Amino acid sequence: MRFSDRIMKVKPSPTLAITAMANAMKAKGIDVIGFGTGEPDFDTPRFIKEAGIRAIESGKTKYTPAGGIPELKKAIVEKFRRDNVLEYSVSEVTVNCGGKHSFYNLAQVLWQEGDEVIVPAPYWVSYPPMIQLAGGAPVIVNSSEETGYKITAADLAKAVTPRTRAVIINSPSNPSGATYTRTELESLSEVVLGHDLMVLSDDIYESILYDGAAFCNFANLSEELKKRTIVLNGVSKAYSMTGWRIGYIAGDEEIIKKVEILQSQSTSNPTSIAQWASVEALTGDQTVISDMVASFDRRRKLIVDGLNSVPGIRCLIPPGAFYAFPATKGVYALPGWKKVEEKYQAPHRSSILTSYLLQEAKVAVVPGVEFGADGNIRLSFATSDENIAEGVERIREAVGRLA
16 A cells, blocks of 8 residues: 555654553553643533533534634634734634644645744644645754743744744643743744744643733734734633534634635534534633633642652743643663663653653653653643652652662
8 A cells, every 4th residue: 555655754643642552551450640641631611511412402513614603703702802802803713623623724724845834842742743744844943941941032043044934832832831921922023023934823721821920922912913923722721622622723814714715625614513612611601711720730739849859850840731841861861771771672762761651650651752852751730639649659669760
């Protein structure tokens, strides 16, 4: 069987793969604690589920416009006005089959062979493959623990070439939780304006912020930057609706039209039932978000404190999202690491470490190399306090044996 060149360049999602491995071990009766899945562990709020049930019972189960029902588009417009002080028209928003689908659609519409897209690292695992599937070239710009895993204006300017079309900003970030301040975005914006770049602002974690931090994106900075910014968001993280698969985009009307043309020829509309549930999510009781964030806040402190007690591990406290992204370079310097490398052979050290932790500690984490940072691992703390305490203790014991 001959396959297309494009699909041969793409690997399966590593976060989903790690979760699948952990689930397979659990199915065999092995007690595995999973820190791999990037989704809230809370159930979808009852009032949102009831809206979905009402949609089924009232017969709202047919095709809708490819870009979403008018009621949901209006709810998205109002959400931007209420939460972000941003004005969009209904024609400037579209609804997709999840946040990942939103980015995929934009990549297919905006980029082609020879186009470069700047991707700050560490990055969400799916950015580079989706850029490549569109024929574009991801240009990776590395950050560091010292900068809080955020790039600077100088970093951005150095990466720009005549072929650069856009830069991706994911804030708060998956995997690091890094969150750009307004001042930091203003500094980056000088490069964006100076080089006529487009910004894809992935705001999917915007509501999961800690310590009183205020959310800001490029569209908030000025009308000129708003014109250059495409905002991606969705209901998955804020309302614990990952399986409902509703993402949305806001931006230039012509771009939105092209996305809807593409979607009309691929998936057609997002699920009608999920759309009606999302209307309720965006217009209903918003305290469900703050309640969930309060739990995440407690868990992030628990996991960061625990990880920082592990030999060779150093973990910054994330200002947003629900991921810990500890630096593990100190583990690779421990006396017992060489034997681990010999047993769990792999081309990357973070992959070796995750294999060791899965097999020896029965803890599933994601190797940092998949996010462009081989000196780290990612742990989702969207799990119970008990799992966090037990999982970190297992990691401490396993790594401690290498000291």
